[in-house]
Amino acid sequence: MLSKREKMAMRLSVSNQKGGAGKTTTALNVAGALNELGSEVLLIDFDPQGHATEGLGFEDLYDDPEQDSLFEVLPDLDRMDDLEDLIVEHQEMDCVPSHVRMINAEDELSNVMRREERLDMLLDNVDDEYDFIIVDCPPNLGVLTDNAIVATGHVLIPAQAKSTSIRAIELLFQQLRSMEQAFGDIHEVGLVANEVGVDGEADEMMEWFKDVFDDKENCEVFEIRKRVALQRAWNNGVSIFEHEEDCDMEDVYLDIAYHLEEQIDG
Ligand SMILES: Nc1ncnc2c1ncn2[C@@H]1O[C@H](COP(=O)(O)OP(=O)(O)O)[C@@H](O)[C@H]1O
Ligand SMILES: [Mg+2]
Incomplete structure (x- = not known):
C-alpha cells in the first residue's frame, strides 16, 4: 500500500524574479508535456499580471469582479479548505487562475501569521488529486514567490542565455539558501535556457549554466530556442502539444x- 506521502503530487515552482525570463512559457508547456505523458496537472497562476491565466484562455475570469480568487483565500485562515472552489478545467490541465486583485496580495499578506506558508496549507487539500502541481511565479522576490517556494520545495529556473541572467540567478540562489534556514530543503531541479540564440553570448551562457547547474544533485540544463509557434500556441489558449503546428521544442x-x-519514481 502507498503511504500518504507517495500519493501526493510533486510540487514545482517555476521561478526567476526577472521578467521575460520565460517562466510562463515554461510553466504552460511543461504542464502540457506532463499531460501528454498521462499525468494529472494543476497549474497555479501566482503572477498578479495573469499571463498564464490569459495563455490558457481564462482572461474573462481574471478581471471578473465577482470571481473569488487567491487574493481572498490566501490571507484568510478560515478559508484554507477553499482552494478546490477556485480550480477551473482546461482541456490539458486544471488551473487556479490569477485575478487582477492579486496585485494587492503582497500587501494583504504582509501582516498575517505564517504568511509564507499559506499556499503550502492550501495545497495540502488538493495534493492527492494530482501528479504535479506547478506554480508560475511573479517576476519579483516577494511574499508570493516565498509562498510558492515554501509550498513546493522544488524550483525550475528559466533564464535567457544572456549575461544579465547571471546576477538574477545568483540573487535567486541567495534567496533560496536563506529560505532553507527557515523552511527546510529546497531543490533546484533544472535550468531552462530560454529563447537561446546562435551567438557567442548564448554559447558562453550555456557553458555558465552547465557549470553552475550540472553539479547540483538531480539537476539538469535544458535548451529551448526562440520559436513563434510557442507564442501562437499561447495566443490560442493551449500548450505547444495541443497547438496544431509541429514544433521541434x-x-x-x-x-x-x-x-x-x-x-518522483526515484
Ligand atoms: N522560446 C520562446 N520562443 C518565442 N517566444 C518566447 C519564448 N519564450 C518566451 N517567449 C515570449 O517572450 C515573452 C516573455 O516570456 P514569458 O514566458 O512570459 O516570461 P516570464 O513569465 O518570465 O515573464 C512572451 O511574450 C513569450 O511569448
Ligand atoms: Mg510570466
Missing part, C-alpha cells in the same frame, strides 16, 4: 517532463 519539454517524473 516539444521534445525538449518532454525531456523536462521525463526528468520531473524520474524524481
Whole structure:
C-alpha cells in the first residue's frame, strides 16, 4: 500500500524574479508535456499580471469582479479548505487562475501569521488529486514567490542565455539558501535556457549554466530556442502539444517532463 506521502503530487515552482525570463512559457508547456505523458496537472497562476491565466484562455475570469480568487483565500485562515472552489478545467490541465486583485496580495499578506506558508496549507487539500502541481511565479522576490517556494520545495529556473541572467540567478540562489534556514530543503531541479540564440553570448551562457547547474544533485540544463509557434500556441489558449503546428521544442519539454517524473519514481 502507498503511504500518504507517495500519493501526493510533486510540487514545482517555476521561478526567476526577472521578467521575460520565460517562466510562463515554461510553466504552460511543461504542464502540457506532463499531460501528454498521462499525468494529472494543476497549474497555479501566482503572477498578479495573469499571463498564464490569459495563455490558457481564462482572461474573462481574471478581471471578473465577482470571481473569488487567491487574493481572498490566501490571507484568510478560515478559508484554507477553499482552494478546490477556485480550480477551473482546461482541456490539458486544471488551473487556479490569477485575478487582477492579486496585485494587492503582497500587501494583504504582509501582516498575517505564517504568511509564507499559506499556499503550502492550501495545497495540502488538493495534493492527492494530482501528479504535479506547478506554480508560475511573479517576476519579483516577494511574499508570493516565498509562498510558492515554501509550498513546493522544488524550483525550475528559466533564464535567457544572456549575461544579465547571471546576477538574477545568483540573487535567486541567495534567496533560496536563506529560505532553507527557515523552511527546510529546497531543490533546484533544472535550468531552462530560454529563447537561446546562435551567438557567442548564448554559447558562453550555456557553458555558465552547465557549470553552475550540472553539479547540483538531480539537476539538469535544458535548451529551448526562440520559436513563434510557442507564442501562437499561447495566443490560442493551449500548450505547444495541443497547438496544431509541429514544433521541434516539444521534445525538449518532454525531456523536462521525463526528468520531473524520474524524481518522483526515484
Ligand atoms: N522560446 C520562446 N520562443 C518565442 N517566444 C518566447 C519564448 N519564450 C518566451 N517567449 C515570449 O517572450 C515573452 C516573455 O516570456 P514569458 O514566458 O512570459 O516570461 P516570464 O513569465 O518570465 O515573464 C512572451 O511574450 C513569450 O511569448
Ligand atoms: Mg510570466
